[in-house]
Amino acid sequence: MHWLKGSLLGALALSVVACSSTPKNASEADMDMANSEQQTEDYAEKARLALEKANADKAEVEVLQAEGVNGQALSSEDMGAEDLPEVTGADAMAHTFEPVIYFGYDQFIVDDTSLETVKHYAAILVDNPDEKIQLIGHTDERGTPEYNLALGERRAKAVAEAFMLYGVNTSRIAVITMGEEVPADLAHTEAAWAKNRRVEIKAQ
Amino acid sequence: MLLLTKRKFFLVCVLWMVSLSSRAELTIQIDQSSASALPIALIPFEFEGKGLRPEAMSQIIGQNLFRTGKFKALDESQLPAKPNHLKAIQFDRWKALGVDNLLMGRLIETKNGLYQIEMRFVDILRKEQIMGKRWTGITKSNLRQVAHKITDLIYKELTGIQGAFNTKIAYVTVKTKNNNRHFSLEVADADGHNSHPILRSTNPIMSPSWSPDGKQLAYVTFENGRSEIVVQSLDGLKREIIASYKGINGAPAWSPDGKKMALTLSKDGSADVYLMDMKTRHLRRLTRNWAIETEAVWAPNGHSLFFNSDRRGQPQVFQVFLDTGEIRRVSFIGGYNANPAVSPDGRYVAMVHGHKGFHIGLLDLYNETFNVITKTYLDESPSFSPNGEMILYAMNQAGLGKLAVVSIDSSVTQVLSVQDGEVRAPSWGPLLNE
Numbered sequence: 001m002h003w004l005k006g007s008l009l010g011a012l013a014l015s016v017v018a019c020s021s022t023p024k025n026a027s028e029a030d031m032d033m034a035n036s037e038q039q040t041e042d043y044a045e046k047a048r049l050a051l052e053k054a055n056a057d058k059a060e061v062e063v064l065q066a067e068g069v070n071g072q073a074l075s076s077e078d079m080g081a082e083d084l085p086e087v088t089g090a091d092a093m094a095h096t097f098e099p100v101i102y103f104g105y106d107q108f109i110v111d112d113t114s115l116e117t118v119k120h121y122a123a124i125l126v127d128n129p130d131e132k133i134q135l136i137g138h139t140d141e142r143g144t145p146e147y148n149l150a151l152g153e154r155r156a157k158a159v160a161e162a163f164m165l166y167g168v169n170t171s172r173i174a175v176i177t178m179g180e181e182v183p184a185d186l187a188h189t190e191a192a193w194a195k196n197r198r199v200e201i202k203a204q
Numbered sequence: 205m206l207l208l209t210k211r212k213f214f215l216v217c218v219l220w221m222v223s224l225s226s227r228a229e230l231t232i233q234i235d236q237s238s239a240s241a242l243p244i245a246l247i248p249f250e251f252e253g254k255g256l257r258p259e260a261m262s263q264i265i266g267q268n269l270f271r272t273g274k275f276k277a278l279d280e281s282q283l284p285a286k287p288n289h290l291k292a293i294q295f296d297r298w299k300a301l302g303v304d305n306l307l308m309g310r311l312i313e314t315k316n317g318l319y320q321i322e323m324r325f326v327d328i329l330r331k332e333q334i335m336g337k338r339w340t341g342i343t344k345s346n347l348r349q350v351a352h353k354i355t356d357l358i359y360k361e362l363t364g365i366q367g368a369f370n371t372k373i374a375y376v377t378v379k380t381k382n383n384n385r386h387f388s389l390e391v392a393d394a395d396g397h398n399s400h401p402i403l404r405s406t407n408p409i410m411s412p413s414w415s416p417d418g419k420q421l422a423y424v425t426f427e428n429g430r431s432e433i434v435v436q437s438l439d440g441l442k443r444e445i446i447a448s449y450k451g452i453n454g455a456p457a458w459s460p461d462g463k464k465m466a467l468t469l470s471k472d473g474s475a476d477v478y479l480m481d482m483k484t485r486h487l488r489r490l491t492r493n494w495a496i497e498t499e500a501v502w503a504p505n506g507h508s509l510f511f512n513s514d515r516r517g518q519p520q521v522f523q524v525f526l527d528t529g530e531i532r533r534v535s536f537i538g539g540y541n542a543n544p545a546v547s548p549d550g551r552y553v554a555m556v557h558g559h560k561g562f563h564i565g566l567l568d569l570y571n572e573t574f575n576v577i578t579k580t581y582l583d584e585s586p587s588f589s590p591n592g593e594m595i596l597y598a599m600n601q602a603g604l605g606k607l608a609v610v611s612i613d614s615s616v617t618q619v620l621s622v623q624d625g626e627v628r629a630p631s632w633g634p635l636l637n638e
Contacts (some may be wrong), residue, residue, distance in 0.1 A: 106518075141600075144543035144556050144584050145410055145629065146455040146468065147512055147519055149424075149431060150475035150496040153452055176430045177452060181408035186380075188582070188603050 097121070099201035101159050102194065105140070108155045110162045118159060121201055122166035132204040133168075135159050137177040138184070140193035149179030159199045174204055230375075230396030230607070230620040230627070232271070241276035244269065245298060245306040245328075247286050249321075253313025258344050261311055261321070264351035268369045268395060269359070271609070272593070273616030278303065290326065290333055298328045307358060311347075318342060321350050325358055335361060348397060368394060368589040372633035373596060374412040374421055375607060379625035389423060391438060394589070394632070396620050402438060413456045414633045421631075422446070422456035422465060433467055446480065455498050459506055466490070466500040466509055477511050477524070490524055491531070497522075499543045503550055510534060510544040510553055521555050521567075535567060537574045543584060547592040552612060554586040554595050564597050566612060577614040585628065590635040598628045 099121060101114040110118065125131055137156030139148040156175040163173055185192035246266050251257035266277035278301065287293045288308055298306060309323035319342045325335040335357060339350050349370060356367035371394045379386045387409045392399035402421070403409060410424035410431075420442075422435045433447035433456050447453040451470030455477075458465055465480045469487075477490040477500040491497040495515035502509050508525045515522075519542040521535040535541035540558025547554070550569070557565030557576055564578040564586050580599035587596045594609050594616075601619065605626035609618040621627060 142562060142582065143519070143540070143558065144499060144512070146499045147496060147514075147542050149410070149452055149454050150468070150470070150498050153470055153475065154496065175451070178408070178426065179410070179431075181410065181426065188600060 101155075101199040101201070103155055103197040103199075105193070105197065106143070106151070107197075108151070108158045110158050114159075115162060117201075118162040119166050122163050122168050125163070125168045125172060126166075132172045132174065133163075134174045134176055134200075134202045134204050135163075136200040136202060137175070138182060138196055138198050138200070139180045140196040141180045141183065141188070142193065143180075145180055149177055149181075152177035152179045155197075155199050159201075229399055230392055230622060232396050233619045233621070241270070241274060243301065243303050244275045244277055245283065245301075245303045246277045247283065247288070247306065247308040248280065249309040249311045249323075250288050251311045251313075253311075253319075257311060258313075258319070259311070259347040259351065261309060261347065261351045261354070262307065264348055264395075265307065265355045265358070268352065268355040268367075271395070271616070271618055272359070273611060274363065290324070293326060293328075293331075295328050295331050304328050305358075305362065307354075309354075314340075317344075319344065319347060321347070321354075323354050323357075325361065348393065352393070352395075365593065366591045366635065368591040368593070368632075368635065370394075371590055371635060372414075372418065373587075373630055374414065374633065375598075375630040376409045376412070376628050377622050377625050378605065378628065389421070391421075391633075402436060402440060410629055411455055412629060412631045413458055414631055415458050416460055416462045416634055418634045418636050422458065424454050424456070446485070451475075452498075455500060457501050457509075459502050460504055461506060466502065466511075468498040468500070477509070490526075501544055501546055503546055504548055505550065510546055512542040512544065519558075521553065534569075535565075535574075538565070541565065543586065545586045545588055545595070547588050547612070548590055549592055552588075552592070554588065556584050556586065564595060564610065566595075575614070577612065578608070578610055578617075580608055583608075585630055587630055587632045589632050596630045596632050598630055 097117045097120040099117070101110060101117060103109070121133070125133065135156040137152030137154070139151050153175060156177055160170065160173045160175050164170055180196070183192070183196040184198065185195045246262040249261040269275040269277060284297045284301070285294065288310070293306065304327070306326040306328055307323060308326070309321065312320040314320055321339045321342060323337050324333050326332070327334045337354070337357065342350055352370035355369040359365065359367035359369070372391055373394055374389065374391050377388045377390055384406060387405045387407065388401045389403040389409045389412060390399045390401050405425065405427055407426040412421050412423040414421060420435055420437050422433060424431050425434050431453045432445050433453045434443060435446050436443040447467055447469065449469050449471040452468055452475050455468040456465055457467070463482055465482055467478055467480060468475050469478050470476070472489065474494050475496045475498050476492060477497050479488045479490055480486070490500070490509070491511070491513070493513065493515050495513055497511055497513045500509045500511035507527065508523050510521055510523050512519050513522050514520070518539045520533055521541050521544045522531055523534050524531045534553060535555060538557050538559040541555045543556045545554045546552070553567045553569060555565050555567065557563050561581065563576045563580070563583050565574055566577050567574050577595070578597065578599070580601065582600040583597055585598040588594070589596065592612070594611055596607060596609050599606060599608050604621065605628045607620040607627050607630045609620070610616065
């Protein structure tokens with residue numbers, strides 16, 4: 001996914017744009033010549049199907065999480081601002097990214113693990129320029145409902161900024177907050193609260 | 205195409221007050237009552253009419269008084285007599301029981317199926333009637349309301365304080381059926397009886413706020429997939445989305461004169477407090493800060509508002525003055541103070557105080573003292589009774605959302621719950637002068 005680097009490093013981005021007419025071709029142009037366009041599309045298609053499936057059947061996603069499928073995403077390398085890790089097409093295909101970003105209590109920081117998820121879906125969006133997403137922010141039940149409504153928006157906006165960092169235009173992102181009103185887990189436990197502090201990535 | 209989920213069809217139905225099916229009656233459990241409650245004699249009202257007496261007036265009044273923690277009606281079995289007029293009262297017998305005051309009355313069914321109610325309130329020490337009132341042409345369904353008015357009169361006589369017995373509360377119930385949550389915005393009498401749904405939705409309902417005349421509620425709905433503010437009349441004849449801006453539309457709060465509404469919008473960036481002119485719908489931005497600023501409530505004089513801001517990193521209560529725009533911090537104790545509510549006399553600010561859990565804290569603006577007045581779990585959404593004596597709030601007990609009422613001196617607590625669901629977002633309605 002060299003285009004990612006390209007989108008973040010201005011000079012490189014310019015050179016990429018200069019030799020390509022569409023974003024998809026841009027990524028292709030910047031890739032190793034051994035990677036065919038077909039492969040690029042396969043990757044996008046697989047990731048898209050994973051996102052579709054995750055959104056269509058949430059329970060299944062939770063089962064997958066319980067079985068540690070996300071472990072691969074969790075074990076991804078550290079990422080500094082100046083040193084963005086690259087996920088190759090093959091790697092991306094092997095991962096299933098739950099389209100959810102989780103947060104610490106009263107926090108709205110998108111951590112490194114979550115950035116991998118954002119990067120994954122941002123790549124799909126870059127490859128599918130007509131698609132738009134909703135980022136739906138949620139909080140746990142602690143604290144006041146109206147403050148949590150604002151906190152949910154703050155989280156969704158933090159994720160939106162991460163998407164923008166990975167080259168997705170703000171016009172393609174709708175930020176929505178549900179506050180504490182729509183918990184993923186209705187229990188009143190720390191474990192439930194951790195699941196509820198989240199931003200869901202959904203197609204518009 | 206990357207379309208994953210079809211836009212959900214949002215089912216919302218507005219129910220008029222006539223709907224009596226599937227009532228969500230609140231049941232009250234009084235956890236704690238003051239030992240210093242004064243005894244009072246409430247003689248069962250004489251009933252003249254066909255069949256069974258339609259309401260136990262003296263019981264309703266007795267329960268009302270008991271919930272204040274200040275009075276305790278003698279048990280009916282303890283009553284030495286059941287006098288029905290002044291001359292029948294043997295004052296010494298009542299005096300011996302430590303009773304200073306006695307209420308007696310009559311409930312008469314009239315020809316047209318309506319009722320006449322008479323009450324006489326007697327001072328045992330002075331041996332005289334200090335109050336006598338009669339209501340005529342009362343429907344059966346309004347008998348409880350008359351009992352609440354009688355309680356107001358007695359309470360004012362005994363304490364000098366305006367009672368809040370004949371008032372309404374609004375709240376949201378949540379019931380889960382087949383893994384789907386059903387939300388209902390309900391209006392009930394302050395004692396939890398007479399509940400009526402005014403809105404049902406499969407999407408959340410938040411933050412009901414009463415208009416000062418008690419005829420309308422503003423609230424936050426998600427029926428279109430995101431927060432919007434609706435104003436709805438209690439008779440269900442009028443319902444309008446008044447705020448549907450990009451971002452948050454939340455925390456509606458009517459000004460004391462009913463002409464403006466404070467609300468939280470994020471259309472210009474982060475959540476900020478705005479004022480909407482209810483006639484022109486013109487907006488005025490009240491706070492400008494990168495932080496979250498929300499949960500605004502009006503000071504009773506309408507000259508300032510209290511709100512929650514996390515501009516210092518954590519939520520704290522601030523006050524903004526409308527004439528100068530000056531903003532000052534109000535809460536200083538603890539790392540989390542949010543969702544302020546102002547007492548009707550402007551003296552107290554109740555707030556959600558986060559320190560070893562979430563409780564209701566009460567700031568006395570006169571003495572600058574701060575006390576935590578609740579001991580329940582996950583307390584939020586405080587709302588003063590319109591006479592300022594009690595605070596209604598939401599909490600969690602045994603994993604279920606319930607409402608509770610606490611006196612501002614923390615001496616009396618009641619729990620209000622629904623049988624098959626959860627209750628939240630309470631708001632105590634205004635005093636109604638009729």
